[in-house]
Each structure stands twice: as C-alpha cells, then as structure tokens.
Amino acid sequence: MTARADFKADLLGAIPNLRAFALSLSGASDRADDLVQETLVKAWHKQASFQPGTNIKAWLFTILRNEFYSQMRKKGREVSDAEGTLTEAMAIHPDQMGKLDLADMQRALQMLPDDQREAIILIGASGMSYEEAAKVCGCATGTVKSRVSRARARLAAILDVDDAAEYGPDAVATHVMAKTA
Amino acid sequence: MGWAMQKPKDEQARPLNEMAVRQIGKKLRESFDEVVNEPVPDRFAALLDELEKSEGEQDKDR
Known part of the structure; x- marks a missing residue:
C-alpha cells in the first residue's frame, strides 16, 4: 500500500x-x-x-x-456558560427511576464552559490519556486534570448525581434483587 | 415544596463521592460509544474517494 x-x-x-x-x-x-x-x-x-x-x-x-x-x-x-448562570435554571432531572438518558448527558455537556467540556469529553468519554488530551487542547497536563475535576463536579450538579441518595431506585433494586436471588 | 430546593448552592465546593464520579464516567462513555458504534454515513467515504481522485489527477498533470 x-x-x-x-x-x-x-x-x-x-x-x-x-x-x-x-x-x-x-x-x-x-x-x-x-x-x-x-x-x-x-x-x-x-x-x-x-x-x-x-x-x-x-x-x-x-x-x-x-x-x-x-x-x-x-x-x-x-x-459557553463560564459563570454557570444558566446551569441552575436548566438543571436536568433524571426521571423518577433515577435513570439518566444519554440525551441528558449531551445537553449537560453543552452547559459546561468550553475548556471544561473538551477536557471531560477527551478524558472521560473518548478515553484519551491526560498527556494526549493536553496536546489536543494545547495546554499543560495539570490544567487538563483540574478542568476535568471541575467538569465532573459541575456535571454532577447539573445531573443531580452528587448525592448517594440519588442512586436510590437503582441501588435499592440491585440490592433487593441480590437479596432475593 | 421547599425541601428539594434547599440543596446547597455551592455544589462545586463539595467533594464528589466515588459513586457519582463512576456514574458520570459511565454515562459519558456510553453516550460517546453510542455515536462511535453508529454506522458511518456514506458521505465520508465518498468525500475521501473524491479527495484521492482529485489529487491523483493533479499528479498526472505534473
């Protein structure tokens, strides 16, 4: 070839x-x-x-x-919503079963500031290493790391998964099934 | 009403629990992989063929 x-x-x-x-x-x-x-x-x-x-x-x-x-x-x-002003008004609430639709994730990503969005997509979604992601974004590895952790925190707030109680239905169901099995 | 609204405003200041991090990571990968696993629209292969062809013709002109 x-x-x-x-x-x-x-x-x-x-x-x-x-x-x-x-x-x-x-x-x-x-x-x-x-x-x-x-x-x-x-x-x-x-x-x-x-x-x-x-x-x-x-x-x-x-x-x-x-x-x-x-x-x-x-x-x-x-x-970009650098100040997070839209975030609260547009918070996404998973349905009553605590299930998070994949489209919810797409919408949630759009609520992140640009730098945090690209960092979490590269690391969390595409599975790149911090070194590769730093090259793609043209910044230092440490910068990528801190953007990823801020992005995670903000996604957790937007998607309402920042509390163990939010796992309620799923976690309970799994637990119950495990018990009765 | 009321109780649900009283969540702390400064959510980013709280460290995330491990389950939240895992749940977000899982959903991120799932939503990404969903697109990765979609069939690739034909337009892209056609585009690359086109690019290759036009370059081939340039070569011939040289």
Whole structure:
C-alpha cells in the first residue's frame, strides 16, 4: 500500500471517533457531521504535517477542535456558560427511576464552559490519556486534570448525581434483587 | 415544596463521592460509544474517494 492509501485508511478508521467527538463538542448532529467533513478535508491537505506512526486520533481531534472553535468565533456565537448562570435554571432531572438518558448527558455537556467540556469529553468519554488530551487542547497536563475535576463536579450538579441518595431506585433494586436471588 | 430546593448552592465546593464520579464516567462513555458504534454515513467515504481522485489527477498533470 502507498503512504496515501494508508493515510486514507487511517482517516476512514478514525471517522466514528471523530463523529462522537464532534457531537459531544457541538451538541448538534447536523453540525457535528459538517465538522467531521471539514476536518477530513483539512487533514487531507495537511497530510505532510502528519508523522506516520504517531497518534493519528490525537492529530485529527486537534484539527477538529480548532475547526470547531474557529467556526464558533466566526459565527460570534457565545455558547459557553463560564459563570454557570444558566446551569441552575436548566438543571436536568433524571426521571423518577433515577435513570439518566444519554440525551441528558449531551445537553449537560453543552452547559459546561468550553475548556471544561473538551477536557471531560477527551478524558472521560473518548478515553484519551491526560498527556494526549493536553496536546489536543494545547495546554499543560495539570490544567487538563483540574478542568476535568471541575467538569465532573459541575456535571454532577447539573445531573443531580452528587448525592448517594440519588442512586436510590437503582441501588435499592440491585440490592433487593441480590437479596432475593 | 421547599425541601428539594434547599440543596446547597455551592455544589462545586463539595467533594464528589466515588459513586457519582463512576456514574458520570459511565454515562459519558456510553453516550460517546453510542455515536462511535453508529454506522458511518456514506458521505465520508465518498468525500475521501473524491479527495484521492482529485489529487491523483493533479499528479498526472505534473
């Protein structure tokens, strides 16, 4: 296989992860796939700057992330809620069974400040290492760590899972089933 | 009414219990993996074919 064919195969293979990253960042599926498309075009033309054998996922995530923020800047859209002012008004409450819908998580992510959102997505959702995530975000590893812990705390507040009692129904059901079994 | 509203405002100041951290981590991974496991729309393979083709044509011109 030629280097270009290898590169193309790597890009193809990375698409599922790119789509998930784009959706988590943007919160909108139509926008997410446009972001992936832009990322693939950019990546194709930047092929020379990719070193074969290095982490292509981190390289592509960096391109997608930069594309996302540059689009946001162009649109002049302020989506971050740095002060957390919206957070309380928009708190998400799991249904009475204590179950958290996956769509709730997407909405909750959109309530985080940009820097916390990207950190928790990279570490908590995509399974990147702190070192890889720091490269993608262009910041220090320690910065990623503190953003992740702030993001977790805020998600817990938004999703109302910051109290052991919130596990009530699930935890009790498991317990009861274990007992009767 | 009333009791549920009296949760401390400064929730971020409280350390998270381990179960909350685990629950959030699990939900994050599930919501991410849900998209990862979706079939990839055809438009992306078509786009890469297109990029490859246009580059091939440029090569021929050289």
